[in-house]
Amino acid sequence: MSAPPDDLAIDVHGLNKSFGTRHVVKDVSLQVRRGEIFGFLGPNGSGKTTCIRMLCGLLTPDSGSGTCLGLDIIRQSAQIKRQVGYMTQRFSFWEDLSIRENLDFVARLYEVRDREQVVRRTLDDLGLAQRSGQLAGTLSGGWKQRLALAACLLHDPQLLLLDEPTAGVDPSARRDFWEELHRLAARGISVLVSTHYMDEAERCHKLAYIAWGKLLAQGSAAEVTEAQHLSTWAIYGDDLVGLADQLRGQPGVEQTVAFGNSLHVNGSDAAALQATVTNLARERGLRAEPIRTSLEHAFIYLMKKAQEEGVAEQGAGQA
Numbered sequence: 134m135s136a137p138p139d140d141l142a143i144d145v146h147g148l149n150k151s152f153g154t155r156h157v158v159k160d161v162s163l164q165v166r167r168g169e170i171f172g173f174l175g176p177n178g179s180g181k182t183t184c185i186r187m188l189c190g191l192l193t194p195d196s197g198s199g200t201c202l203g204l205d206i207i208r209q210s211a212q213i214k215r216q217v218g219y220m221t222q223r224f225s226f227w228e229d230l231s232i233r234e235n236l237d238f239v240a241r242l243y244e245v246r247d248r249e250q251v252v253r254r255t256l257d258d259l260g261l262a263q264r265s266g267q268l269a270g271t272l273s274g275g276w277k278q279r280l281a282l283a284a285c286l287l288h289d290p291q292l293l294l295l296d297e298p299t300a301g302v303d304p305s306a307r308r309d310f311w312e313e314l315h316r317l318a319a320r321g322i323s324v325l326v327s328t329h330y331m332d333e334a335e336r337c338h339k340l341a342y343i344a345w346g347k348l349l350a351q352g353s354a355a356e357v358t359e360a361q362h363l364s365t366w367a368i369y370g371d372d373l374v375g376l377a378d379q380l381r382g383q384p385g386v387e388q389t390v391a392f393g394n395s396l397h398v399n400g401s402d403a404a405a406l407q408a409t410v411t412n413l414a415r416e417r418g419l420r421a422e423p424i425r426t427s428l429e430h431a432f433i434y435l436m437k438k439a440q441e442e443g444v445a446e447q448g449a450g451q452a
């Protein structure tokens with residue numbers, strides 16, 4: 134069921150963008166509810182940043198329309214910028230200023246009222262108070278990302294657009310960062326976040342997968358996975374590469390992916406796949422069992438299907 138427009142933080146339809154002859158975003162439509170964490174996934178160069186920049190009014194689409202926080206993305210881009218917190222892939226701050234000084238500087242740029250109080254509250258909210266005097270240049274990756282998030286929040290935005298905010302950050306700092314995102318969402322702030330990490334994708338309320346500028350799937354992690362109608366088996370053995378070679382082209386086998394000491398085999402014809410896998414396992418004396426199809430399997434499958442359908446050749450390539 135579609136959400137009423139008031140309930141949508143982002144509601145855009147048919148966005149297109151070309152750079153020269155390269156058509157890098159193709160007919161993208163997105164709906165993000167208020168208070169939702171929406172994950173944006175796709176390979177490098179698939180068009181995520183370009184979409185994000187069109188949503189917050191930094192880039193004008195060649196065609197398409199829609200609203201961000203109820204404001205028109207083409208005619209009201211200046212107002213959108215004031216209500217959105219945008220964390221770019223390369224957030225820059227002043228290395229020789231402390232955390233507090235950096236935040237104070239950003240708050241001045243945004244002309245935040247009651248600046249001192251807002252900076253103090255933001256430091257507290259994001260667990261930065263104890264380190265507020267530390268020079269930004271001496272922070273670890275995880276703390277730098279936290280500072281970047283704090284800077285995005287100073288002007289009290291209703292929507293956060295976060296472009297790969299945790300790239301290169303260790304798992305424990307990533308987990309803390311995501312706890313923070315969920316706290317913000319619980320306060321009603323909407324979050325659109327691009328990521329390459331599967332565990333992060335699974336922590337989103339909804340997600341979209343984009344490749345070659347085209348949205349290939351949208352929904353909750355479970356919906357996106359189920360929509361592929363894939364069944365998956367794990368075969369345990371030593372020579373996984375040889376096993377994959379042997380399975381390629383066999384009835385029911387559409388893709389094989391090595392995961393640690395097992396080979397995951399997917400296909401949409403469950404009966405044919407089961408027959409092929411169990412026969413091979415019996416012949417070679419290997420253990421095989423059906424497993425849950427993961428989001429990662431679904432994404433790999435979506436990419437393969439899109440390639441077969443020629444989506445990759447239609448005007449744009451990955452960077």
Ligand SMILES: Nc1ncnc2c1ncn2[C@@H]1O[C@H](COP(=O)(O)OP(=O)(O)OP(=O)(O)O)[C@@H](O)[C@H]1O
Nearest residue numbers: 152157176177178179180181182183184450451452
């Ligand atoms: N200003 C620009 N001028 C020309 N080409 C551009 C421009 N911005 C992006 N592109 C190209 O558009 C395509 C999509 O880039 P975009 O940065 O949106 O992808 P992305 O999905 O965010 O990639 P990544 O995951 O690597 O950040 C790429 O091929 C990129 O080289």
